[in-house]
Amino acid sequence: MNKIEAILKEHYHLDAANILPQRGGWSALAFKIYSGKHAYFLKLYEKSRASTPKWTALIDQYVPITFWLMQHSGLKGKLPVPVLTNTGAYKCEDDEGIYLLYEYIEGETVGGKALTAEQVHELSGMIAELHLYGEEIPVETKEIKEDFTVPFLPQLRTALNREINDLPPDVKELMSPHLEQIIGRIDTVGKLSADLKNRDLRMALCHTDVHPWNLMQSGRKLMLIDWEGLKLAPVEADLMSFVDEPYYDDFADVYRKVHRDFAINPDVLQFYRYRRKLEDIWEFMEQLLFDRQEAQERAATLNHLSKELNELSG
Ligand SMILES: Nc1ncnc2c1ncn2[C@@H]1O[C@H](COP(=O)(O)OP(=O)(O)O)[C@@H](O)[C@H]1O
Ligand SMILES: [Mg+2]
Numbered sequence: 121m122n123k124i125e126a127i128l129k130e131h132y133h134l135d136a137a138n139i140l141p142q143r144g145g146w147s148a149l150a151f152k153i154y155s156g157k158h159a160y161f162l163k164l165y166e167k168s169r170a171s172t173p174k175w176t177a178l179i180d181q182y183v184p185i186t187f188w189l190m191q192h193s194g195l196k197g198k199l200p201v202p203v204l205t206n207t208g209a210y211k212c213e214d215d216e217g218i219y220l221l222y223e224y225i226e227g228e229t230v231g232g233k234a235l236t237a238e239q240v241h242e243l244s245g246m247i248a249e250l251h252l253y254g255e256e257i258p259v260e261t262k263e264i265k266e267d268f269t270v271p272f273l274p275q276l277r278t279a280l281n282r283e284i285n286d287l288p289p290d291v292k293e294l295m296s297p298h299l300e301q302i303i304g305r306i307d308t309v310g311k312l313s314a315d316l317k318n319r320d321l322r323m324a325l326c327h328t329d330v331h332p333w334n335l336m337q338s339g340r341k342l343m344l345i346d347w348e349g350l351k352l353a354p355v356e357a358d359l360m361s362f363v364d365e366p367y368y369d370d371f372a373d374v375y376r377k378v379h380r381d382f383a384i385n386p387d388v389l390q391f392y393r394y395r396r397k398l399e400d401i402w403e404f405m406e407q408l409l410f411d412r413q414e415a416q417e418r419a420a421t422l423n424h425l426s427k428e429l430n431e432l433s434g
Contacts (some may be wrong), residue, residue, distance in 0.1 A: 181263040205221075229333060244370070247358055254325065291405065359389070
C-alpha cells in the first residue's frame with residue numbers, strides 16, 4: 121500500500137479511491153483525494169526539504185486560530201477547512217513527511233490573472249476584517265506574535281560573507297553581481313529588526329502571504345488559503361502585498377471603511393518588504409545548497425533566483 125493511502129487509512133479512516141497529484145505551491149506537495157462521495161486536499165511537507173521545519177513548526181498554533189476565525193468572524197466560509205485526524209490532531213506524520221488534510225475547494229486559483237474589481241473589493245473586506253482581531257481573542261496567539269527576529273538573516277549573511285567561496289560555482293556566479301546590494305539590505309533589515317523590537321506597535325492577526333496563488337474563486341466566494349504564515353503582527357505585514365498594486369486606491373477605500381484612520385508606518389513597511397525579498401532569495405539558495413534536486417529542477421530554481429536578483433535592482 122502506498123504511503124499516502126496508508127496515512128489516510130490510519131489517521132483519517134479514509135479509503136482513498138483515487139489520489140491525484142496537484143500542482144502544489146511553494147512549500148509542499150499537494151494531492152486531490154477522492155474517498156466515497158467526498159474530495160479532499162492533502163498537503164505533504166517533505167521532511168527531506170530544508171524549508172519544511174519552518175513551514176510546519178507552528179501548525180498546532182495557527183490552525184486553532186483559523187478555526188476560531190471560521191466560527192466567530194466575518195471570514196466564515198472564506199477559509200479552507202482543515203480535516204482533523206481520528207484523534208483530533210491538526211496534522212500527522214510518517215518518516216517521509218508531515219501531512220495536513222483539508223476539504224477540497226472546488227474553484228479556480230486566481231494565480232496569474234488580474235483581480236477583478238469585485239475581487240479587490242472582497243479581498244480588502246476580508247483583510248480589514250482579519251485586522252479587527254488581535255491578542256484579545258480567546259485562542260492563544262503568543263507563539264505567532266511578531267518579535268521582529270529574522271531567523272534566516274545570520275545564515276544568509278554568513279553564506280554571502282565568510283562562506284561565499286564555499287557556494288556552488290553556479291550559485292556564486294549568479295549572486296556575485298548583486299552581493300553588495302543584498303548585504304546592504306541585510307544590514308537595513310538587521311537595523312530595523314533591532315529598532316522595531318523596542319517600539320510599541322499595534323498588532324493584529326495578519327495572513328502575511330497574500331498573493332493571487334493563495335486566492336481561489338469558488339462560485340461567488342473568494343477564498344483566502346494557505347494560512348501557514350498567520351501572525352499577530354503590525355498590519356503592514358499584509359498591506360505590503362497591496363501598496364504597489366495598481367488597484368491599491370480601491371483597496372484602501374474599502375479598508376478605510378473599517379479602519380478609519382489607518383496610516384502605514386514606513387519603517388515597518390520597509391522591514392517587511394526587504395525581509396520578504398531576502399527570504400525569497402534565501403529560500404531559493406536553501407534549495408540549491410541543501411535540497412537534493414534533479415538537474416532540471418535545479419535549473420528551474422537557478423532561474424527563479426536569477427529573476428529575484430534582477431528585480432532587486434529594478
Ligand atoms: N483546499 C483546497 N482545495 C483545492 N485546491 C487547493 C486547496 N488548497 C490549496 N489549493 C491549491 O493548491 C495550491 C497550493 O496550495 P497552498 O496551500 O497555497 O500551498 P503552498 O503552501 O505550497 O503554497 C493553491 O495555489 C491552490 O491552487
Ligand atoms: Mg500558497
